[in-house]
Amino acid sequence: MAVTDDPALAPAPDPHELQEGWGEEAPGIPGFFSTVDHKRIGKRYIYTSFLFFFFAGIVALIMRIQLARPENHFLSPTTYNEFFTMHGTTMIFLFNTPVLAGFGNYFVPLMLGTRDMAFPRMNAFSYWIFLLSGAFIFAAFLLGHSPDGGWFAYTPLTTKAFSPGINMDFWGLGVVLVGISTTVGAINFIVTTFKMRAPGMTLNRMPIFVWSMLVFSFMAIFAVPAVTLAAALLELDRLFGTTFFNPTFGGSTLLYQHLFWFWGHPEVYILFVPATGMISMIIPVFARRALSGYHWVVTALVVVAFMSFGVWVHHMFATGIPPLALSFFSGVSLLITIPSGVQFFSWISTMWHGVVRFTTPMLFAIGFLLIFLLGGITGVMVAVTPFDWQATDSYFVVAHFHYVLNGAVVFPIFGALYYWLPKITGNMLSERLGKLSFWIMFIGFNVAFFPMHILGFLGMPRRIYTYPSGLGWDAINMIISVFSFVFAIGVLLTLVNFVWSNLRPHPAGPNPWGADSLEWATSSPPPEYNFAAIPVVSGRHPLWDQHPLATAVPGDDVVTPSLTPRGTMERETPFTEGLSGDPEALMHIPHETYVPFVAAVGILVLFCGLLVKAVLVGALGLLVGLVGIVWWAWKTGE
């Protein structure tokens, strides 16, 4: 990029003029349904998925009441099955994935120094699909037809013969729906990252969180189709009588597991990679030095993404797979610890060479390190086939994946809440309450989940609704149940903290933590246009290295004025060359529109039609969906 110093000084733009040029968001209900602002959408993603998180957490607590004592009758076996299916389905599909997409939505454009995502309307569409798919799955729960075949929905249990009700249809169709949302979101992240960076932000200078969202997106577009296909074929079997998973007619039940886990294992890393991205943003800021081995960390993320597509069979070690395949998948599963280890040592080294401030986000990051270490070690254990044969389907596995998915993903998300909510709401959270929340969560988590390892060794199987007394499981189960409530209290304190911070605002200012990345170069909360003028970046840590940040002067060409306040007034943002980040074209940011909402509702109607096999409703939905496609092709700017 050719950059020359200009003797002119940056002007002080008039906020009213900027806002007038950008255009006011419609207030109230019309604005709610028509917005395409990535920040409003990102915020909604985060808040909606937290609602699902609280629901799934309460469901888990009720299950723990049932399991607290032997031969308990608090829940019926059917209800228990429904609850553990809803718990897993909600946590994976409706909390973990969308909450990370929400942080990405809010922060990727801000970190890149641009004014919106590459496809703002698609972005709104992916949110509406997510919300409606959640509503779809929850409708099942509220109507008393909750899915009950496990969050993995293994055949033959879930085929029509053994699950005759409508229950699993809600699951199958809901999973296809939420897959659409994830895929659309991922496409948006990829194009945004490559085409919309501030001038000077080469790939080499991108914040790690953006890298992690990029890797997340690439994994999603290659992995999600597999679960979509698994669920779609299951639904074809259930609704239209195909025989993909029916061995009597040449089908195969194992086929389902292959399709499901071809998505299922990359999915673990789809969740884990952005969580580590958050950690790699938080640790350097509070160690007050740059991340050690930036290139190593980026390489590790990419390598993990590739390897994660070669480990899915380790979920199927006990299904009678040929020994050669066992060795291969076991080998890759062990190998994946190397890139994970690279990241781990990078974080340790960053703290070692820095001066650590123990703020709440940093505590969550350090807590994550300890929990992830344990989850990683048990991961290595179950990657070894003979060990897995002993531990599979026991509580050891439950302990392992909660250490990874709850500990190593939810803890970073909570750290990220404490770190980034001040930017989103403009208000600081209470540090005292935050630290209290962390310690209660940390203790509650470990005392609740660590004993599950032991329960597994003592032979307690997963997915059982009760157990006889006298097997040595009673005391441990009681401890687990009590401390799962302790964990919940810790979570509740963070909720209280959030509500409190909005009732008694403590303004955060643009950069409360003294951080280095561009989201802190605008006010908190950011204006609708993000940046009045787009910063020109000359290093990996713009806010640490550039005092103050430089901005561009408009040139004679058509592109560079969009870098300046003039771009805000014209509702424009630059497109940049994919690798270097040099500006090369203009994007007009679209205005608010109802079309994403209408298209999403159309698709929901189609799925409701499939659910009850109403041809007319389905055809209507298909028509609305088709109109949506045609409309988009029509609106594509030339």
Next chain:
Amino acid sequence: MTDAVVPVPGGPTVRVEPVPRRGYSTAWWGMATVIATESMIFIGLLSTYFFLRATASEWPLGGLELPELKYTSIFSVVLIGSSIPVIFGERAIEKGHVGALKVALGLAWLMGAAFLYRTVIDFRELHFGWRDNAYGSIYYTTIGLHALHVLGGLAISAVVQIKVWLGRVDREHHISVDVFALYWHFVDVVWIFVFSSLILSPHLGR
């Protein structure tokens, strides 16, 4: 460390030189990623096909008829051949020849429609249904999904053609033509794999 919000009044400014546009539009990249994810659906279906076939004692299962080869081959050539006018259309609009683009897109549309018609006939003439066994299931699902993609392509093509006829497309402004062309080539390339796996390969070695 700085606490200021950009632009810092009185802060430094630089002159940024834009680069000439080399790559594709964001719409094109969006379609390219859609294609990547769609490819995985077809890879999944073809893997399912070979998984079922590998575990079957005979193929097609249950003594079902072999796929019709003669007409399907002819119409496959028509479908894959329809990429040729699309390529000519892309080249024409780069030089600003709107008339040639109209002819090319029209021709490709007809060729695609002819293929779709043939698929419908094929489905009607089959002596088995998707419920009969796993062979029937995978046959109808894979070929049906591809036919839906052809249908979607025809719909997009129709919109693009209307835009061309209304004069919204010219030498400098033809993103929707590029995006449609990319999608259409994808539909054709997928058919090469679906055709060789589902239609052609059961005939080999007999």
